[in-house]
Amino acid sequence: MTWLCATKKVSPSSNWSLGGVSFQIEAADQRAARLTQSACTGFRLERVWSVTASPGIGTLSVRCAEPSFNVSAGRFIRAAPGWRCLSDTQKAWFVFAGAVVVIPRSQPLVEILLSSHRRPWPPELLSQIFGCALHALLQPRGLHFLHGAGLIAPNSEEGVLIVGASGSGKSTLSLRLVTSCWRYLTDDLLLVGATPHGSILAHAFRRNFAVSAEILRRCGVQSGEEPLPEKRGGEKRKRWLDPDTIFIDRYAAQCVPQILIFPRLTGAPESRVEAMTSADALLALLQETPLVSYDPTITRAQVQTLTRLVAQTRAWRLHAGRDLLEDPDRAAQLLSSLL
């Protein structure tokens, strides 16, 4: 008897939700569907299983093609490092590593065009491309990106957001706190948005932690994943860590932020915290938030959301010393004292 060996087909269309907002993802072909499936596992998307599921707030369309776009009418706009962004009156294009994310202004549709020549597509590139596209889809619905970690103190519902640039110690602090029984949303990427009652909720966005081998060793955590590609600027190579497989039942999809922490590595023996004014906290949040360049209406909503986040929280500058690395309990002691 001969058994048929074949790869199972991936559904080209699926419904998802994040932060209480549902949407559809459509792939044009099987390769696009597989890349989409792979990329989506890196985000905290919840599959919506229903035959009657509506497209929700909009659609993310993915296809493999040779990305091409008309730049003659566009103007260059501000973008994150490594990205080229153009905009005209109808659309914005975000170009990165052989992919284009197309954002029409008047339609609830975001397109991802992935170069069909690139094989394979590295997961870390797909993560950045899909992160950009998902963010573009969700932003008009009031969910805004924040470069920060989200954690919840034990026996508490108080959310702590640790906000800072890459290399500021977010992941190290997150891992230290999770090993001290704190619950976690993410170590790096959050979405923040207002509830109908006006308070701001933080939602987990990226799934995996990215932590250096040294921090994993110091925290007594093992990760079998390969190191991620080296970043510019000499930052230590990190490894993906799926926290759900190690810290069972510690994941929380959302929290109500009460404390904002802005870490800064000092190299001093002892860490210390310093209260920040609301204006300084807002300035620090703006530094870590890519403001939308192609739609001033969304930018205003972003700033309003961040302002409300500052108004509902207390903010602290954390001058992070070596004690946070060396003493496994120090991070939890320090942050618990602020609650």
Added chain:
Amino acid sequence: MNTIPVLPDHVIFTDFKGAEGVLLDLNTHQYFKLNETGTLVWRTLETGCSLAEVVAALTHEYQVTEEDAATSIQTLCEKLASHGLLEMA
């Protein structure tokens, strides 16, 4: 001092209970912090007041002479104008 500065649409201002405030230029994505008196100046300008009326508002709230208030407000407005955050009509 009878000038009424124009606040452009591309500038967002936010403050926290009248204390410090933050100005954000949507065109350049540059942001600036205003102290408590700067916040009062901006909030007064938002109501369409002239510089003379802003001086009156400042001297009403703070122990400062009219002359010092006028000089400070003029300096602040010129600085904001140099960054494109207001237009001295």
